[in-house]
Amino acid sequence: xxxxxxxxxxxxxxxxxxxxxxxxxxxxxxxxxxxxxxxxxxxxxxxxxxxxxxxxxxxxxxxxxxxxxxxxxxxxxxxxxxxxxxxxxxxxxxxxxxxxxxxxxxxxxxxxxxxxxxxxxxxxxxxxxxxxxxxxxxxxxxxxxxxxxxxxxxxxxxxxxxxxxxxxxxxxxxxxxxxxxxxxxxxxxxxxxxxxxxxxxxxxxxxxxxxxxxxxxxxxxxxxxxxxxxxxxxxxxxxxxxxxxxxxxxxxxxxxxxxxxxxxxxxxxxxxxxx
Numbered sequence: 001x002x003x004x005x006x007x008x009x010x011x012x013x014x015x016x017x018x019x020x021x022x023x024x025x026x027x028x029x030x031x032x033x034x035x036x037x038x039x040x041x042x043x044x045x046x047x048x049x050x051x052x053x054x055x056x057x058x059x060x061x062x063x064x065x066x067x068x069x070x071x072x073x074x075x076x077x078x079x080x081x082x083x084x085x086x087x088x089x090x091x092x093x094x095x096x097x098x099x100x101x102x103x104x105x106x107x108x109x110x111x112x113x114x115x116x117x118x119x120x121x122x123x124x125x126x127x128x129x130x131x132x133x134x135x136x137x138x139x140x141x142x143x144x145x146x147x148x149x150x151x152x153x154x155x156x157x158x159x160x161x162x163x164x165x166x167x168x169x170x171x172x173x174x175x176x177x178x179x180x181x182x183x184x185x186x187x188x189x190x191x192x193x194x195x196x197x198x199x200x201x202x203x204x205x206x207x208x209x210x211x212x213x214x215x216x217x218x219x220x221x222x223x224x225x226x227x228x229x230x231x232x233x234x235x236x237x238x239x240x241x242x243x244x245x246x247x248x249x250x251x252x253x254x255x256x257x258x259x260x261x262x263x264x265x266x267x268x269x270x271x272x273x274x275x
Contacts, residue, residue, distance in 0.1 A: 017064055020074035024062040025094040033092055034100030036123045037217065039063070040111070042179040043172075044139035045130045046199040047105045049230055053210045056228050059217065060103035066091055067110040085117055108179040108186070115186065124217045125194035127183060128202070133266045135236070137173035138243045141165070144172075164243050166250045180270040188274070196271050206230060 015021050037060050041047035051063040065071050072087070079090050096102040106114075130136040146159050187194060195216050202209045207227045214222040251258060259266065264273055 015074045016070050017074065019062050019064045020071055020078075022078065022094075026061050026097050028093055029096035029098075029100070030093070032119060032122060033096045033102035034122070035102070035217065036119065037063075037101065037103040038118075038123045038125045039103070039105035040108070040125050040127045040183055040194060041105055042107050042129075042136070042176050042183075044136050044143060044176075045128050046202060047107075047128055050126070050128055050197065050202065051103065051105050052230065053206065053227070054103060054213070057210050057214060057222075057224055059210075059214050060101055061095055061097040063103040063105055065106060065110060066095070066104045067106045067114050069110075084114060088114065088117060108182040109175075111186075112182070120190055120192065123192075125187070125192055126197060126213060127187070127194035127271055128197040128199060129180070129269050129271060130199040131268055132200070133173060133176055133180075134247060135240065135244060136176055137169050138240055138247065139236075140172040140176065141169045141243075142240070144168070159239065161239065161242055164246055166247060169243070169247050170251075177265065180265075184270055184274045194271075196269075198269060 018024075037054065039047050039051055039054075051060070054060040055063060066075075075087065075090070076082070079087070082090065091104075092102055111118075142159060145163060186192070195213055197209060197213070206229075207224075210227060211222050211224060214224075248259070
């Protein structure tokens with residue numbers, strides 16, 4: 001929950017994310033959280049939308065990519081140069097709410113450095129996937145090119161049709177596919193069955209999806225009269241569609257059988273395919 005700012009909580013350094021500041025800390029919590037909600041994601045899959053939704057319905061405290069190396073610089077400026085174990089302990093102390101709930105979202109590339117110290121038995125994993133991995137890769141490519149990681153991003157570079165790069169989009173797609181495989185392997189190796197969310201369905205059924213997640217985690221019937229509409233807006237636009245058509249055409253020219261062979265993963269769910 002955001003706290004009122006005070007002279008003691010203000011800092012002179014610039015946060016990568018304002019939600020990393022002390023203003024968003026909870027009251028000091030002692031011990032291991034009763035519930036750890038873990039949003040397992042890959043880049044550009046709607047994890048920010050999901051984390052904001054969980055906060056809006058009161059299920060989780062302020063949530064961000066605590067394991068992201070760039071975010072960790074903010075906390076290093078606050079808490080000093082800590083080991084991963086010490087850093088996780090500080091996160092639990094400052095970001096677990098009074099109900100004993102801690103929430104974090106992470107791509108597998110961020111999670112892998114912490115997976116051996118996260119208390120998995122206390123975790124409720126929410127796996128969020130995007131069915132159209134090519135659109136996801138284009139979104140990731142555009143984020144790298146412009147610095148716009150959300151619809152509320154400001155002062156970002158512009159991008160035109162001339163900015164299209166097949167090889168970089170392919171690299172983004174490869175990264176997304178590899179991270180999906182790593183998540184599935186992790187779940188299988190640890191006998192974890194995550195709550196499964198498809199971004200395209202979540203976008204259409206925002207309220208219903210949030211209530212379903214809350215009921216699965218709390219194991220109770222959840223009554224929520226109003227859920228604020230999402231603050232984040234859809235970023236797909238005409239340029240995305242232009243890049244999409246170009247990439248599909250280039251992919252067919254270079255490897256005609258690739259789309260047909262892997263369409264169940266490029267346009268479907270890794271989690272469902274692995275069952």
